[in-house]
Amino acid sequence: MEKALKKYTWVFIGPTLLAFIIGFILPFLQGLYLSMSQFTTVKNATFVGFSNFIRAIEDAEFLNSFQFTIAFAIAAVLLINVIAFIFALLLTRKLKGTNIFRTIFFMPNLIGGIVLGYIWQILINGVLALVSEPLLALNANAGYWGLILLTCWQQIGYMMIIYIAGLSNISEDILEAAMIDGAKGMQILWKVKIPMLMSSFTVCIFLTLTNAFKLYDQNLALTAGDPNKFTEMLALNITNTFYSRAGAQWKGIGQAKAVLFCILVVVIAMTQLRATRRKEVQS
Numbered sequence: 001m002e003k004a005l006k007k008y009t010w011v012f013i014g015p016t017l018l019a020f021i022i023g024f025i026l027p028f029l030q031g032l033y034l035s036m037s038q039f040t041t042v043k044n045a046t047f048v049g050f051s052n053f054i055r056a057i058e059d060a061e062f063l064n065s066f067q068f069t070i071a072f073a074i075a076a077v078l079l080i081n082v083i084a085f086i087f088a089l090l091l092t093r094k095l096k097g098t099n100i101f102r103t104i105f106f107m108p109n110l111i112g113g114i115v116l117g118y119i120w121q122i123l124i125n126g127v128l129a130l131v132s133e134p135l136l137a138l139n140a141n142a143g144y145w146g147l148i149l150l151t152c153w154q155q156i157g158y159m160m161i162i163y164i165a166g167l168s169n170i171s172e173d174i175l176e177a178a179m180i181d182g183a184k185g186m187q188i189l190w191k192v193k194i195p196m197l198m199s200s201f202t203v204c205i206f207l208t209l210t211n212a213f214k215l216y217d218q219n220l221a222l223t224a225g226d227p228n229k230f231t232e233m234l235a236l237n238i239t240n241t242f243y244s245r246a247g248a249q250w251k252g253i254g255q256a257k258a259v260l261f262c263i264l265v266v267v268i269a270m271t272q273l274r275a276t277r278r279k280e281v282q283s
Contacts, residue, residue: 033047034251035252035258036252036256038249039252053260059253061232062234064232068144068230069212072233076147079148080151080155080156080159083156084157087160088164102161102164105156109155109157114220117221117222120149121222137223147223147231151215154218159208163200166199170193170197202273206276213235215233237257241254
């Protein structure tokens with residue numbers, strides 16, 4: 001039986017591996033080449049070395065997008081995970097109506113980012129008009145917090161479900177043993193529940209961190225980078241560089257930005273995974 005399974009392993013793995021090579025590996029390698037080229041189409045590329053990367057790093061708009069994205073990611077990751085964890089604690093106390101609340105909190109995650117962006121644009125502009133403040137197109141501070149509010153509203157429910165699953169897997173025997181030893185509510189939370197939820201924290205922080213850096217459609221719909229590209233995040237900046245700036249050189253610069261963006265997200269995500277997985281081993 002084992003020999004038969006080994007014999008047909010590639011029958012099952014082969015199609016998926018082939019699709020991965022065609023759909024990811026080959027385009028990625030081609031993207032690396034184009035990031036060091038000047039081109040208008042993929043078949044009309046002239047190799048120019050690392051000059052595209054130098055011009056990308058020197059682009060003030062790209063650097064501003066980088067700083068804005070970092071500031072956004074820090075606030076969004078912290079708020080989403082803290083609030084989702086609090087909701088998970090509340091909704092695992094066997095209160096009436098918890099299933100209804102779980103459904104309500106999860107529903108925003110089912111709505112597309114573009115739709116959410118336009119909905120929140122109307123809501124936020126309406127509130128700003130009521131308090132006589134500049135609208136999103138002229139208000140960078142409102143755009144920043146509007147993006148955070150939108151992202152929290154969309155993602156908190158999804159992360160809450162992950163935390164609920166983690167809390168549900170904690171054995172009642174462990175909690176009872178902690179109480180017998182004299183542990184109180186907050187002691188049980190910090191000394192028992194949180195250490196045993198590190199795998200859930202690893203997943204949720206990874207998802208929220210990568211989503212924060214990759215955010216595009218909500219950014220496009222809510223602010224489109226206004227005012228004066230102050231609220232333009234990295235993904236939107238790359239798209240605008242590639243498609244909105246005239247000249248073959250900007251295609252290569254946009255592709256170089258995309259490669260730098262990919263490296264940045266991979267490095268940050270891997271660093272986070274390594275840090276939180278160490279806590280899992282300790283727990």
